[in-house]
Amino acid sequence: MSTKLLLDKANIEGIRFYKAYRENGGYAAVEKAFKMTPTEIVEEVKKSGLRGRGGAGFPTGMKWSFLAKPEGVPRYLVCNADESEPGTFKDRYLMEFLPHLLIEGLIISSFALGSNRTYIYIRGEYAWIPDILEHAIEEAKQNGWLGKNILGTGFDCEIYVQRGAGAYICGEETALIESLEGKRGNPRIKPPFPAIKGLWESPTVVNNVETLAAIVPIFNIGGEEYAKIGVGKSTGTKLISACGNINKPGVYEIDMTISVEEFVYSDEYCGGIPNGKRLKACIPGGSSVPILPANLLFKTAKGETRLMNYESLSDGGFATGSMMGSGGFIVLDEDQCIVRHTLTLARFYHHESCGQCSPCREGTGWMKRVLYNLEYGKGKLSDIDLLWDIQRRIEGNTICPLGDAAAWPVAAAIRHFRDEFEWHVLNPEESQVRNFGLAHYADAREVMV
Amino acid sequence: MAEEVKKDAPQMFKVTIDNITVEVAPGTSILMAARKVGGDVAPPTMCFYSKLKGSGGKCRTCLVEVAAGSTADPRPMPKLVASCRTNVMDGMVVKSITSEKVLDARKGVVEFLLLNHPLDCPICDQAGECHLQDLSYEHGKEETRYEFQRRLFEREDIGPYIQLHMTRCILCYRCTYIADQITNTRMHGILDRGEHAQISTYISKAIDNDFSGNMIDVCPVGALTDRTFRFKQRVWFLKPLNAHRDCDKCCGKVTIWNRGDEVFRVTARKDEWGEVEDFDGKTGWICNTCRFDKKKTSDWVIEGPRKINRHSVISANHYLDDLKRPHETIAEVMGGRKPKLLMDIHAVSEVNKPTVHLSEIEGPATSEVFNKENGRLLPETK
Numbered sequence: 099m100s101t102k103l104l105l106d107k108a109n110i111e112g113i114r115f116y117k118a119y120r121e122n123g124g125y126a127a128v129e130k131a132f133k134m135t136p137t138e139i140v141e142e143v144k145k146s147g148l149r150g151r152g153g154a155g156f157p158t159g160m161k162w163s164f165l166a167k168p169e170g171v172p173r174y175l176v177c178n179a180d181e182s183e184p185g186t187f188k189d190r191y192l193m194e195f196l197p198h199l200l201i202e203g204l205i206i207s208s209f210a211l212g213s214n215r216t217y218i219y220i221r222g223e224y225a226w227i228p229d230i231l232e233h234a235i236e237e238a239k240q241n242g243w244l245g246k247n248i249l250g251t252g253f254d255c256e257i258y259v260q261r262g263a264g265a266y267i268c269g270e271e272t273a274l275i276e277s278l279e280g281k282r283g284n285p286r287i288k289p290p291f292p293a294i295k296g297l298w299e300s301p302t303v304v305n306n307v308e309t310l311a312a313i314v315p316i317f318n319i320g321g322e323e324y325a326k327i328g329v330g331k332s333t334g335t336k337l338i339s340a341c342g343n344i345n346k347p348g349v350y351e352i353d354m355t356i357s358v359e360e361f362v363y364s365d366e367y368c369g370g371i372p373n374g375k376r377l378k379a380c381i382p383g384g385s386s387v388p389i390l391p392a393n394l395l396f397k398t399a400k401g402e403t404r405l406m407n408y409e410s411l412s413d414g415g416f417a418t419g420s421m422m423g424s425g426g427f428i429v430l431d432e433d434q435c436i437v438r439h440t441l442t443l444a445r446f447y448h449h450e451s452c453g454q455c456s457p458c459r460e461g462t463g464w465m466k467r468v469l470y471n472l473e474y475g476k477g478k479l480s481d482i483d484l485l486w487d488i489q490r491r492i493e494g495n496t497i498c499p500l501g502d503a504a505a506w507p508v509a510a511a512i513r514h515f516r517d518e519f520e521w522h523v524l525n526p527e528e529s530q531v532r533n534f535g536l537a538h539y540a541d542a543r544e545v546m547v
Numbered sequence: 548m549a550e551e552v553k554k555d556a557p558q559m560f561k562v563t564i565d566n567i568t569v570e571v572a573p574g575t576s577i578l579m580a581a582r583k584v585g586g587d588v589a590p591p592t593m594c595f596y597s598k599l600k601g602s603g604g605k606c607r608t609c610l611v612e613v614a615a616g617s618t619a620d621p622r623p624m625p626k627l628v629a630s631c632r633t634n635v636m637d638g639m640v641v642k643s644i645t646s647e648k649v650l651d652a653r654k655g656v657v658e659f660l661l662l663n664h665p666l667d668c669p670i671c672d673q674a675g676e677c678h679l680q681d682l683s684y685e686h687g688k689e690e691t692r693y694e695f696q697r698r699l700f701e702r703e704d705i706g707p708y709i710q711l712h713m714t715r716c717i718l719c720y721r722c723t724y725i726a727d728q729i730t731n732t733r734m735h736g737i738l739d740r741g742e743h744a745q746i747s748t749y750i751s752k753a754i755d756n757d758f759s760g761n762m763i764d765v766c767p768v769g770a771l772t773d774r775t776f777r778f779k780q781r782v783w784f785l786k787p788l789n790a791h792r793d794c795d796k797c798c799g800k801v802t803i804w805n806r807g808d809e810v811f812r813v814t815a816r817k818d819e820w821g822e823v824e825d826f827d828g829k830t831g832w833i834c835n836t837c838r839f840d841k842k843k844t845s846d847w848v849i850e851g852p853r854k855i856n857r858h859s860v861i862s863a864n865h866y867l868d869d870l871k872r873p874h875e876t877i878a879e880v881m882g883g884r885k886p887k888l889l890m891d892i893h894a895v896s897e898v899n900k901p902t903v904h905l906s907e908i909e910g911p912a913t914s915e916v917f918n919k920e921n922g923r924l925l926p927e928t929k
Contacts, residue, residue, distance in 0.1 A: 265740070282737060287604035287632045453718060453737075453744035455605050460659040463742040467695045484692055491655030494626045495607050 101327050101353045103315035103335045104308070108195055114230065116237035119198040125243055127317035131206040132249045139210035143313065145321035147333035151188075152178060152269075152306030153384065153424040154499075155408050164293040165211055166301040174302040175213035176278065177204060177310055179220040179227075180262050180269040184385040184446060185426030188337035189307035191349040193220075193227050196311070197234035201257065203310035205243055206317060208255045211303055216257045219274050222264035231259045266450035270498045271304040272296075273452065284454045285498035306424075308337055328354040332407035336425055338367075342380075343431035345369035354407035358382070359396045361406050362429065375431040379514070382411050383423020385443050386503030388510030389436075390420050416510065435533045436518050440511040441469040447504035458501040461492040465508055472519060475526030482519045486512055560637040564588055564611075565645045577630035577641055578609055582820065588643050589820075591653070591682050593660065593767050594719035595631035598822055598830045602724050603631035606717065607656045608682060612649050615640040627652055650686075657687045663698040663742075664768075665714050673769030675782040678821060679717060700745060705735060706754035708774050708839050709763060713745050716770035722746065722762040729832055730756045746770070757796055760838040764815050764823060775839050776812040780804075785811055787853035792846060796834035798826050802853050803844075810842045816853070 112118035119125075131139055144159030165173060177200070181189040193200060200218075208216045220228055235257050238244045246254045260278055262268045268277045272286035275297050296302025312334060316324045325333045332354040341347045344362070346369040352361065361367045362377065371377055377392045396404055399418035404410050408422045430439065448462040465488050471477045472485075489505035489512075496502070512519060518534045559570040564581050565588045571580045579597065581589045590611055595603030603609075609631050613624040618638030627649060630641070643649060661683055668674040700713035718737070723746070726733035734755075735748040748754055754762075763771045785804035792799045804812045815823040815833045824831050841847065878885055 267740075287629065289633075448741065451741040453739075453741040454720075455607050456656055456659045456717065457607055459718065459742055459744070460662040464659075464662060464693060464695075491652065491659070495610060495652050495655070497604060497629075 101335060102351050103319075103324075103327075104192065104196070104199065104311055104337060105349070105351045114195060114197060114234075116198060116234070116241060119196075120241075123318070124198055125202055127314045128202055128205050128243060129249070131317045132209060132251050132253075136210045136212060139206065142321040143210070143316060146316045146324040147331060148309065148312055148316060148324070149331070149333070149408065150306060151308035151312065151336065151425070153183070153386070153421075155422060158305065158309055161293070161305075162207075162211060162303060164291075165303055166294045167212070168301070172214065172298075172300050173212050174297045174300055175204070175208050175211050175216045176271075176274065176297060176302060176304045177216070177218040177307060178269060178271065178274055178304050179218050179224070179307050180266075180274060181307070181424075182221055182223075182264075182266040182269055182450075183424050183426055184443070185341055185381065185428040186339050186384045186424045187341075188339045188349050188425055190224060190227065191339070192307055192311050192337070193224070193231060197230050198238070199311045199314055200231070200307055201234050201238050201243070203313040204257055205238070205248070205255060206313050207303075207305065207310055208257075209248075209251075209253055213303075214254050214256065216255060217278060217297075218257065218259045219268070219278055220259060220261055221269075222262045228259045228261055235259070265452075266446075267452040267498070267500060270500065273498065274304060275302060284452050285500075287497055329405065329407055330409055332409060332422075336406075336422075338406065338425045338427050340368050340427040340429070342427075342429035343371055343375065343434070344429045345372050352406050354405065356406055357396070358404045358406055358411075361427070368427075368429065371429070371431050375433060377429065378432045378434055379430045379436065381420070381426070381428040381430075381507075382406075383421045384426030385428070385446065386499075386506060387421040387423040388416050388419075388506050389430075389439075389514065390510075391514045394418050394514070416506070417513070420510070432535055433533055435473075436511055436515040437469065437473045437522050437529075440508055441466065441473045443507045444469050444504070447500065451500060451504070455497045455501070457492045458496045458504065461488050461501070462504045464488055465504070469508075472522050473529075475522065475530055477519075477523045477526075479520065479523050481523070482512060482516065560635050560639070562635040562637075562639045562641065564641045565643050571635055573634075573637075575635050577611060577613075577628070577633050577635055577639075578603075580635050581611075581630060581641070581643060590630050590643055591678070591685070592631060592820075593678055593682065593717060594721060596721050596724070596765055596822055597820075598825075599721060599724040599728060599765070602719075602721055604629045606660065606719055608653060608660075608686075610649060610652050610656070612642040612646040613639060614642050614646075653686045654688070657683055658692070660717050661687060661691065662693050663714075664717070665697060665699075667715070671715065671769040672772045672777055672782075673715075673766075676821075677769060678767035698742065703747065704774065705748045706759055708760060708835060709754060710772050710774050710777065711746060712770050712772065713747070715768050716746055717768055718744055718746070719767055721765040721767070722771060725761055725765050726759075729761065730758050732756065757834045757836070758832055760835045761815065761823075761832045764817070767821070773812055773839075775842075780806060780811045787855060789816065789850040789853050790847035791850065792837065792841065792848060794834060794837055797837060798829065798831045798833070799837060800826055800831050801833050801837055801847075803847055803849070805844070808844050810844055810847070813838045813841060 107113050107122050110118055110122055140159055140162045143162060148158045149155045150158055179189055179193060204216055218231060244255055244257060248255060262277060265283050267273045268283040270285045271292055273283045275292060277283035278297060292302040292304055294301060327334050335351050335353050337349055337351055339349050350367050363370045379389050379391050380395050381387060381389045398404050398413045411420055411422045413419045444466040448466040451458045451462045453459045465485060468481050468485050472481055485508055489508045492501045493505040521534050522529045560573050561568055561570055562580050564584055567584050569580055569583050571583060578590060590609035593606035593608050609629055610627040611630040612627055615621040615623060616639060617636030668680060703711045705711045723736055734753045735746060737744050738747050739745055763773050785806055787802050787804050790801055790803045800816060801813050802816050803810050815831055818824050
């Protein structure tokens with residue numbers, strides 16, 4: 099049984115509401131934090147080694163300390179709840195079942211950053227969650243955790259919930275800010291970074307839901323204690339939303355010391371692959387990160403056991419590794435077709451590209467069309483090289499990371515599964531009726547029934 | 548005096564672009580510093596327009612490699628940066644055309660820009676002064692690897708003077724910036740997302756303000772065209788002349804494009820980067836009256852021919868006084884004698900005998916013919 103800090107109380111009856119949450123030790127962290135100065139809070143978060151849970155893994159304390167503090171200009175904290183990455187649904191779980199945990203984290207963070215108006219920008223498709231959040235905010239307000247002069251510190255804070263209109267790009271922090279300002283959700287060109295000029299030209303910090311929720315246990319147990327959980331620079335616990343061909347899809351809290359193999363096969367977590375199938379590949383951190391074949395998933399290229407943490411998952415770079423990302427763990431068994439899978443992802447990025455900069459606007463659509471031809475038996479061998487060329491020219495040349503996110507899955511699929519693409523081209527008819535199967539990237543483990 | 552110079556000196560940043568060092572004021576973008584160097588070093592731009600605040604960063608044609616960030620922090624930047632939106636630092640080292648990475652990325656961007664472009668230059672009014680045309684000549688390939696249906700839109704008249712040909716648009720956003728910055732109301736914008744994004748008016752035919760015509764000038768491609776000029780003339784057949792008139796709405800300084808005495812169109816004066824020139828510190832945008840209504844030579848005070856600096860086809864037919872003719876050296880070599888006939892072909896060739904009258908040969912000439920004299924065989928071959 100691993101440490102649980104976020105979901106430890108998730109099964110308590112009525113935890114969604116203030117009464118049960120407070121009775122089970124809720125808002126103790128706020129009481130603790132409000133006795134400290136904002137600078138001390140930032141130092142505490144720095145000590146905890148907490149890294150951004152949204153995907154990039156940037157140290158949160160560091161991000162907070164970058165916030166510009168000019169006189170007479172308001173500062174804002176924005177909670178990024180625009181969780182639209184395919185395969186990621188951890189924030190939804192937190193907001194739906196533990197809304198007060200997020201509110202509590204937001205109050206502490208707002209106090210630390212001096213944000214009197216804090217926004218939760220929530221994905222438009224999560225239509226029922228704003229009500230839950232607003233109810234929780236109302237409860238917190240009635241009990242004096244929000245509003246004017248919180249706990250007698252003289253600090254005022256209001257939390258507003260803003261619904262997006264269902265655009266993946268609005269999960270990018272500057273596009274989110276534009277959307278929050280009521281404009282078209284196009285990412286801004288950086289610099290200036292939001293920490294200098296963000297929402298309404300004011301210094302802004304944008305943090306993921308899980309990051310802000312993780313602030314609460316940091317103050318409950320202390321930053322140094324929090325840093326002791328996990329390995330190296332991957333401190334604390336992380337929520338993983340596991341889905342795909344596994345026996346037990348769901349949101350799991352891990353302490354980043356367990357191996358990927360254990361995560362996939364242990365009954366505590368995913369519970370193995372259903373129907374006695376074997377593992378073919380896995381995307382360990384949400385659809386944007388490179389896919390890994392089974393032989394590279396459990397062991398790194400150096401032969402070490404791969405663990406579920408930031409460093410170990412990215413071991414070997416993109417050639418033989420992947421990324422922790424946002425923790426969307428998508429498992430593919432031997433029956434899945436990588437070409438079809440890549441097409442699905444390419445279609446998503448084509449649909450979600452904002453159309454601002456040319457490589458992404460034109461390149462994502464092109465990749466989708468080439469992949470469509472490959473999948474439906476109309477491809478040529480040269481199309482595989484063409485795809486490689488397109489992704490190479492999108493990656494790194496765009497304004498925001500959506501270009502990279504669109505390029506990486508295609509690059510990784512070709513890098514690791516090129517023979518499957520070639521098989522699709524050479525056997526156009528057969529590829530329509532059956533899948534390629536496992537071949538050399540077979541699971542190192544024997545079939546578990 | 549000397550002290551003043553000292554005060555000024557540290558305020559200038561030294562930046563090295565393609566091994567050429569220039570001094571620029573802090574806050575200058577890499578692109579503007581490169582334009583100071585000029586020539587091929589200056590990255591091409593499709594969306595950036597120095598006179599429009601906030602423009603740039605979208606087309607990605609101006610990507611450059613920063614080999615050293617600054618003197619204080621000489622680390623290179625990991626990715627290529629958009630030079631139009633990245634400011635220089637003191638001691639920055641930038642690679643534009645000396646970097647393989649940059650040239651490759653530029654080729655990629657040109658390919659992406661042309662992916663859905665109709666390439667209808669033969670029937671496009673912008674041909675000859677199109678930035679995309681120039682860009683694809685310099686950095687593009689002669690063939691496309693795209694084998695799918697291109698994006699198509701209906702042509703649309705947005706207002707009485709402007710036609711929008713969305714199929715040609717590269718979504719540089721310049722026309723939205725100009726509407727925001729020089730007119731009171733912006734009546735058009737970007738609709739839809741991603742590949743389907745398009746410029747359009749909220750209500751059809753709604754653009755109607757005195758400065759709307761400048762949208763045509765800032766459009767880098769043929770997406771926004773002058774309805775009063777459409778299909779009237781090719782720009783390279785026209786003669787650009789600087790002219791002015793007293794106008795109560797704008798600066799009145801324009802370029803008129805003539806053929807004979809007829810004024811075919813009026814545009815703002817554009818500099819070598821294709822941007823509207825400044826007059827007395829103000830950008831010389833012109834009003835719709837000057838642009839669309841004053842189409843007689845008598846409306847204008849003509850200042851003289853306009854020098855077109857860009858390597859465009861427009862300048863090809865308009866040689867001005869500074870035309871450089873090659874220096875003739877033959878007379879010098881020949882001691883002052885003028886060349887007459889340098890070589891007599893019959894002196895070196897045994898084939899073309901002066902006695903053979905080529906006009907009298909019937910049918911295709913063969914070696915046999917040349918062995919005959921005026922149809923008769925020569926004595927030695929008998």
